[in-house]
Amino acid sequence: MSSILLFVFFAVQAQEINLDYYLPDDYTYDNSIAKPSSILGFEVGEWHVNHTQVVQYFTTVATQSPRAVLINYGTTHEKRPLLMMAVSSPKNIKQLEKLRDEREGLRNPDFKSDVQKMPVVMYMGHSVHGNEASGVNASLISAYHFTAAKEIEGDLENIILLIDPAINPDGINRFASWVNSHKSYYPSGDRNNRELNEAWPRGRTNHYWFDLNRDWIPVQQPESKGRIAQFQAWLPNIVLDFHEMGTDNTFFFQPGIPSRNNPLTPEKNFELTDKIAGYHAKYLDEIGSLYYTKESFDDYYFGKGSTYPDIQGAVGILFEQASSRGNLQENVFGEIAFPFTIRNQFTTALSSFEAATDMRVELNTYMSDFYADAKEEYKDDDLKAFIFGAKEDYGRTFHFADILLQHNIQLYSLEEDVTLNGIPFKSGKSFIVPFDQPQYRLIKSLFETRTTFQDSLFYDVSTWNMPMAFNLNYMSLSSRILNLAKVENVSQGLTFREGKVIGEAGANSYGFEWMEYYAPKALYKLMDLGYQLRVSHEVFQTKDNKKFGRGSILVEKGNSEKSDQTFYEDLKRIAATTGVNIHALTTGLTSGVNLGSPSISVLKKPSIALLVDDGVGSADAGEIWHLFDQRMEIPITLLPSYRMSSADLNRYNVIILPTGNYSVLGKKEADKLKSWVQSGGTLISRGSAMNWLAANEIAVFNFKSPEYEETDAQKQYADLKNDKGSKVTGGAIFNAKLDITHPIGYGYTDANIHVFKQGNQFLEPSGNPYANPVVYTEAPLASGYVHPENLEMIKNKGVVQLSGKGSGRTIGFVDNPNFRAFWFGTNKLFLNAVFFGQTINSASTR
Numbered sequence: 001m002s003s004i005l006l007f008v009f010f011a012v013q014a015q016e017i018n019l020d021y022y023l024p025d026d027y028t029y030d031n032s033i034a035k036p037s038s039i040l041g042f043e044v045g046e047w048h049v050n051h052t053q054v055v056q057y058f059t060t061v062a063t064q065s066p067r068a069v070l071i072n073y074g075t076t077h078e079k080r081p082l083l084m085m086a087v088s089s090p091k092n093i094k095q096l097e098k099l100r101d102e103r104e105g106l107r108n109p110d111f112k113s114d115v116q117k118m119p120v121v122m123y124m125g126h127s128v129h130g131n132e133a134s135g136v137n138a139s140l141i142s143a144y145h146f147t148a149a150k151e152i153e154g155d156l157e158n159i160i161l162l163i164d165p166a167i168n169p170d171g172i173n174r175f176a177s178w179v180n181s182h183k184s185y186y187p188s189g190d191r192n193n194r195e196l197n198e199a200w201p202r203g204r205t206n207h208y209w210f211d212l213n214r215d216w217i218p219v220q221q222p223e224s225k226g227r228i229a230q231f232q233a234w235l236p237n238i239v240l241d242f243h244e245m246g247t248d249n250t251f252f253f254q255p256g257i258p259s260r261n262n263p264l265t266p267e268k269n270f271e272l273t274d275k276i277a278g279y280h281a282k283y284l285d286e287i288g289s290l291y292y293t294k295e296s297f298d299d300y301y302f303g304k305g306s307t308y309p310d311i312q313g314a315v316g317i318l319f320e321q322a323s324s325r326g327n328l329q330e331n332v333f334g335e336i337a338f339p340f341t342i343r344n345q346f347t348t349a350l351s352s353f354e355a356a357t358d359m360r361v362e363l364n365t366y367m368s369d370f371y372a373d374a375k376e377e378y379k380d381d382d383l384k385a386f387i388f389g390a391k392e393d394y395g396r397t398f399h400f401a402d403i404l405l406q407h408n409i410q411l412y413s414l415e416e417d418v419t420l421n422g423i424p425f426k427s428g429k430s431f432i433v434p435f436d437q438p439q440y441r442l443i444k445s446l447f448e449t450r451t452t453f454q455d456s457l458f459y460d461v462s463t464w465n466m467p468m469a470f471n472l473n474y475m476s477l478s479s480r481i482l483n484l485a486k487v488e489n490v491s492q493g494l495t496f497r498e499g500k501v502i503g504e505a506g507a508n509s510y511g512f513e514w515m516e517y518y519a520p521k522a523l524y525k526l527m528d529l530g531y532q533l534r535v536s537h538e539v540f541q542t543k544d545n546k547k548f549g550r551g552s553i554l555v556e557k558g559n560s561e562k563s564d565q566t567f568y569e570d571l572k573r574i575a576a577t578t579g580v581n582i583h584a585l586t587t588g589l590t591s592g593v594n595l596g597s598p599s600i601s602v603l604k605k606p607s608i609a610l611l612v613d614d615g616v617g618s619a620d621a622g623e624i625w626h627l628f629d630q631r632m633e634i635p636i637t638l639l640p641s642y643r644m645s646s647a648d649l650n651r652y653n654v655i656i657l658p659t660g661n662y663s664v665l666g667k668k669e670a671d672k673l674k675s676w677v678q679s680g681g682t683l684i685s686r687g688s689a690m691n692w693l694a695a696n697e698i699a700v701f702n703f704k705s706p707e708y709e710e711t712d713a714q715k716q717y718a719d720l721k722n723d724k725g726s727k728v729t730g731g732a733i734f735n736a737k738l739d740i741t742h743p744i745g746y747g748y749t750d751a752n753i754h755v756f757k758q759g760n761q762f763l764e765p766s767g768n769p770y771a772n773p774v775v776y777t778e779a780p781l782a783s784g785y786v787h788p789e790n791l792e793m794i795k796n797k798g799v800v801q802l803s804g805k806g807s808g809r810t811i812g813f814v815d816n817p818n819f820r821a822f823w824f825g826t827n828k829l830f831l832n833a834v835f836f837g838q839t840i841n842s843a844s845t846r
């Protein structure tokens, strides 16, 4: 008996953490607010809190405290609620909506707000990266402290906190579940410990393995959509972004590297960040924690949480705590414990609170001035608007317009056809963004092309020109043209326009063109219903002069045995949901080719396996999964790499290998894949998967390595980091030439195309000139940073290339056509490989 008691005693003691460890001295707390441990059943830092427990605690506190109210702003893919808690004085909480609506005056001078009186708003975003858990766990202490501490009652009159405990609930849960299920009561910080080595795909990302901290500009994920809507409604002055970095570090807070600020961000933003940094230093000094600033991380790409606010009159602040990535981990300082990481994060919440309350008027004035200055800049600008559109594709145009609207950008739909500098902009498929609006600077950044830079190192991409990512036509307009165009204001929202069936039921064939973004979705849905689907490799035209380009799809009842009316209803429904117009074809005697032509291939329904798990790049794989599951509504198998040797591959006719390190696959797997291709499979590969295929002679791809000329015998050691870094291609946009007569190019009407490139992979074009449907041009750089020697290497190299074996084909994509789900402009190249790969003439592939 006594030995059992003793055991229990030590088990508790080994885990002993007390709330006082986190909380600052000299505060007294309201007893009516529940402490986290009373809800969780353990002290913060003892276990990794899961999302349900977070929701439970925040809901409890919001119910108990007159200082707090919960705001539900969305739902994740895995159906977890997205919540944030507004904390302020009880008086402010009672009139919260009014206080929020008054914020609009900071952005719009017509409203006029009283910057002297307005509260400051501070948004606190935790653990956008789910496996950086100190953030979400620290949010519990913040929730307790800011609702229960008696001494801050007066301060709360002047500040509204928006505590978002969990930006990425699905990732947070994945990680918490991993660590908790491997936790020992007597922890081992050995880096080999399973607890500290998360399984693929790890918890950093959301359900589809997207990095949500790159999605603040593209807003393609539900977590971002909800959060950006809140940002635009609240216009916070300060945005805190709690992260973790490598284990052998201390603590980082912004400012980051000064020379890597985005040039569109005012200098004053950097000064304010620096001033706030003084508060963090003071607070961290008090608890004896080491930290650093200005030596790493940057504020260049506006799609990150700490940078997005900088182009909107706010100040974004990045915190990076060295990670314990579990409960305890050995590091260069000895060891790092989870509670220690939580305490540092919470301490900077306290320092930020003091900075925000001290600097309230200064921060509100700064935001007001930011928009007033932007207005002056607009007046000096000779150009007054952008117009954009794709005459052949409503879907792509719609999705770009949707992004602009999410950022509270005013937008007008073009209501008549116009041709500008020879480029047609179609009514209903084009939009105009006037510059005379508060978001002028953000608009500039979304349409900007830049090829010269102050620094040659980037933490992330160096460009994000949206019309290029969507491969849309766009141009800037003078005031004269802007005032002439007939437009309709669509700033309040836009609904996707449905497609329709043109013609009657009972036609033998129906046809639709391939240009619409969702044409592949329509194709798959019709295949799935058992109809016969064919693709035309030649152009044809009906008697009433409706022209169908290459890649147009023909639908017949085939062996489906459905009635004419059912067939027609199916077509109508699918046209409506995809935005594709489907035409009844009453005779097979079309001009160009006839509808029974041998140039029209019968299509097999794709049965797709996407390789995932160890060795595979999860971001690349996730983007492909998301494209099929969320956009095209096509089921795919996520095939774990370790099942490659045992799985029956014959049930798939398309296998996709994302970029990755394929050393996990051996000769057995390589031989199996080779014979699968030989017997007619379509193998689609991305990035470094192509190297593996080439090395295993499954496909022929020749890569060139850059040879950087070294002329100096001695270089300064201090320059090493910058020298190496400048050769990294972090992400830039390039011009390429697309063969629009090739099945990979179907649906495109312009041979000039923009592609996104990350990394230094340079593919020699195939000796067979028909195997190179996409190559870089002679002058490839469109926007972004690339080292001059790499730029030389890129010229005329391959972007998409084919290789044949037996009766199958391998299609290699050097660059990512699905980047972060906002490169709508190149998705179709990838989908063409999936649907039309089977029809590509094998003489063109070897």
Ligand SMILES: [Zn+2]
Binding pocket: 129, 132, 243, 244
């Ligand atoms: Zn992070």
